[in-house]
Amino acid sequence: METATIKDIAKALNLSTSTVSRALRGSYEINPETKRIVLECAEKLNYRPNPIALSLKENRSRAIGVIVPEIDNPFFSQAINGIEAIAYNRGYHVVIFQSHESYERELVNVQHLLARRVDGVLISLSGQTNNYEHLHGLQEKGVPLVFFDRFTDAITTHKVIADNFKGAFEGTEHLILSGRKKIAHLGASSFLSITTERIKGYKAALEKYNIPFDESLIRYCNFSIQEMETIIDDLLSESNPPDAIFTVSDRLAMACLTILKEKHIAIPKDIAVMGFTNLKVASLLEPAFTAVVQPALEMGQRAAELLLDLVEKKSKAPTNFQTIRLPTELVIRKSTAL
Amino acid sequence: METATIKDIAKALNLSTSTVSRALRGSYEINPETKRIVLECAEKLNYRPNPIALSLKENRSRAIGVIVPEIDNPFFSQAINGIEAIAYNRGYHVVIFQSHESYERELVNVQHLLARRVDGVLISLSGQTNNYEHLHGLQEKGVPLVFFDRFTDAITTHKVIADNFKGAFEGTEHLILSGRKKIAHLGASSFLSITTERIKGYKAALEKYNIPFDESLIRYCNFSIQEMETIIDDLLSESNPPDAIFTVSDRLAMACLTILKEKHIAIPKDIAVMGFTNLKVASLLEPAFTAVVQPALEMGQRAAELLLDLVEKKSKAPTNFQTIRLPTELVIRKSTAL
DNA sequence: TATTTTTATGCAATCGTTGTCGGCAACGTT
DNA sequence: AACGTTGCCGACAACGATTGCATAAAAATA
Structure with missing residues (x-):
């Protein structure tokens, strides 16, 4: 069952393809009666214009x-x-x-x-x-x-x-106002705008509350699970680990939670964790996950x-x-x- | 900067489009030297064949x-x-x-x-x-x-x-072996194969362990959140509510957990909950969520x-x-x- | 040298659709 | 009667690429 073309209609009605084409598009220079017949025939043959042909002609x-x-x-x-x-x-x-x-x-x-x-x-x-x-x-x-x-x-x-800056600012501010002193920021690739913007927001919040900025608290994760775990591990095994972690992606948040749980670190008691995330189940996590949600x-x-x-x-x-x-x-x- | 076509190459080299076309596809009947020139020119003009034209011709x-x-x-x-x-x-x-x-x-x-x-x-x-x-x-x-x-x-x-039957069978069996007596099954639309197959698995497990089948424990949710909540509410407000719920989708599982938490029903103590789900965070939920995972x-x-x-x-x-x-x-x- | 074969290339049709042009009636106007 | 309008429609080319067929020139053969 091949698809009918404008030619099939033209042949069936003994018209030219031009006339059929114009009739189908309702051109004013076609006899209303002819239009009717063409439309009827198109309907009968279940004609559908070929978008590929149109694409070729219109270059779109x-x-x-x-x-x-x-x-x-x-x-x-x-x-x-x-x-x-x-x-x-x-x-x-x-x-x-x-x-x-x-x-x-x-x-x-x-x-x-x-x-x-x-x-x-x-x-x-x-x-x-x-x-x-x-x-x-x-x-x-x-x-x-x-x-x-x-x-x-x-x-x-x-x-x-x-609004990555504001989102990160508000998130960091929230951590600070919750009494956190040493806030780690786990960013994505350093090439990405989202990373730099969020770090700016993070820094701005620290500044507002006169908390000194510590370069070593910012880490970049290029999204391989392996890499994330290494970085998080490293961060936590320091002599004086952070008391809060701000992650910037769903995957980072998950990896972070998983590792903390494995290590039996109490959240939020020992370390607070939050992140940029669009996980719909954030409220059902253990503990319920604080999130900067993007639209x-x-x-x-x-x-x-x-x-x-x-x-x-x-x-x-x-x-x-x-x-x-x-x-x-x-x-x-x-x-x-x- | 328009995209170069086969014609542009032909014009530039003073050849016919046929020759260019054949040269590009490496036809044996083209002079090797001509081929070289054509390929070179195509490269220079950054020629890319137009898939739309090919689609039209090949009808794919x-x-x-x-x-x-x-x-x-x-x-x-x-x-x-x-x-x-x-x-x-x-x-x-x-x-x-x-x-x-x-x-x-x-x-x-x-x-x-x-x-x-x-x-x-x-x-x-x-x-x-x-x-x-x-x-x-x-x-x-x-x-x-x-x-x-x-x-x-x-x-x-x-x-x-x-393998919906087996998945549902094993899941239900697991609930039974965990001591659950009254297992509700929250299915999707009754039109769907996944629903009927899973219900069969559910029934088969009940049968194996001689648990009588109770029609009222099977409910169909067409996936609107509103509807799911009504159904789950209804199920739980019975005089003798189920002690386990088997849900068949991510959304049902989430809705179910949310409602149970709202009602402060203890999971798994009062009611066990599990489901067909591909949520990657299942292990991080509270409580960690038992799942039949599909590949x-x-x-x-x-x-x-x-x-x-x-x-x-x-x-x-x-x-x-x-x-x-x-x-x-x-x-x-x-x-x-x- | 005449004829055949080979090699390399061009022409034209095709895919489905639309736009340009032109043509033929049947009118109306002077 | 001659001309201009108008209404309606068909032929053709074009979009980009492929392909069967034709054909020119060159090479091989008789």
Whole structure:
């Protein structure tokens, strides 16, 4: 059962394909009676326009590409959920790639998306990425690009991010006000904007309360479980370990909790733990986990909207690129109790 | 900066497009010297073949469609992770849709995928789907279809599923052996294969240990949080409530735990709770959550492999469709302790 | 030298759709 | 009667790439 084309309709009705095409799009220069017949025949043959043919002609694909480090991460799957919702409503399809925190993989993904002629790209950078030529390449080819969550200032475009500074500031402040004196900050890759912004927030909070900054309390984890455990172990085995740990990702938070439990360290009594996390079960953890929650779904939605606006913008007038900073929410639970 | 086409190369070298095309594919009938020049020029212009043009000619898109109820669900995001990995390696792209547990939405998704001329479809049915005409439609159009996790026997094709019967049997048996007498089973939609299979496993375990089956202990939740809470509330407020609850999804497990905690019901002392779940934090919950874990990643991989085999099969010989049943893993933790 | 074979290349059709152009009636206008 | 309008429709080219067929020139053979 092959799919009917405009030619089949033309043949069946003894018309030209041009006439059928125009009738289907309701052109004014087609006889209403002819239109009726064509529509009827199209219905009968279950005609569906071939988007591939249209893509070829119009040089667009009505698809947008999304590159995330890992799909299987609540933050990103929530964001993709938001992206899919917007794209769906506006008639676009979503093509997904994972960088697995690898620069090389991200590069290949971008090349695939270029080859595929996607109409635009949403990206959250890999933890290894510190060269942005591939993204410049996209822009040079005229493919709109929008960052969400993990961006770089090396590229000029829309960015939709959480208010990482404020989130980290409030979180750190909360720890300080809970009486913690020695607060460790477990960051992600040092290349990432989210890392530097959050560290700034952390430092600002320390400063506000006149707590001296100790470089050795900041650690960078590039997201391999192995590495995280080594770092956390190292941090805890010091002669004078921290009395609070602020982690910046779901995976870090989990690894941290696991290790502390293994070591039978009491939370929050001996060490308070909190983190940037979008785990929905945070309240059900033992102890209930204090979290800086990012509006992942909304972030995906906003980013998709901005991207599609760029894609559909007729005028090539220079755009005022925005950086949208969405507020985070500090949810205080038992893991940081006094 | 437009993308170079085969024509640009032809023009630049004063050759015909046919020659360029053949040179690029290394045809034996092209002069080696000409080949060299063409390759060189293609390199210089950064030529990339246009997959849309190829799709039009070959009537294939090198993309596969995936329909899941929700991306933002650890089981499905893990499965998509597996799907993406396989598709990526075999040169296919993954286009994702969510049915949001809605039959209508699933229908529209299938139509979109058909219109898009995807080469194949992977689907895990929505909880509302009990009519399968849309899937027959896919097959009639020659689009291969493979189920994962949630399937229907009404369609003949490959199916990759967890061993739901055995998983539920072992889980229920574990509860019985832990001394539980009145075990509630919270199923998903009654339309779904996963629901019926798991209930069979549940019943079989009861039978083995001569525990009478009580219809009122089985409840169906169509996945709206509201509905789940009502049902769980109802179950618990009976005069003689169950002493164990077996839930079949991540969301049900979470809702159940939340409500029990709100009611200050002791787990596992008063009621044991366990479930089919792929939450990675199960061990960090309070209490640590006993789980029947499904090999979600592998399920996605196997399903994608089977689908791509179907897509690429030259011969249209009738296929021996398989139903691959992957073993689940029972991880016993504190929530069902004696 | 005449003929065949080989080599290397170009032409044109194709995939499904749309845009440009042009044409043919049937009108209405002077 | 001659001309201009208008309504309606078809032919053709184009998007990018592939491919069967034709064909020119060069090489091999008779």
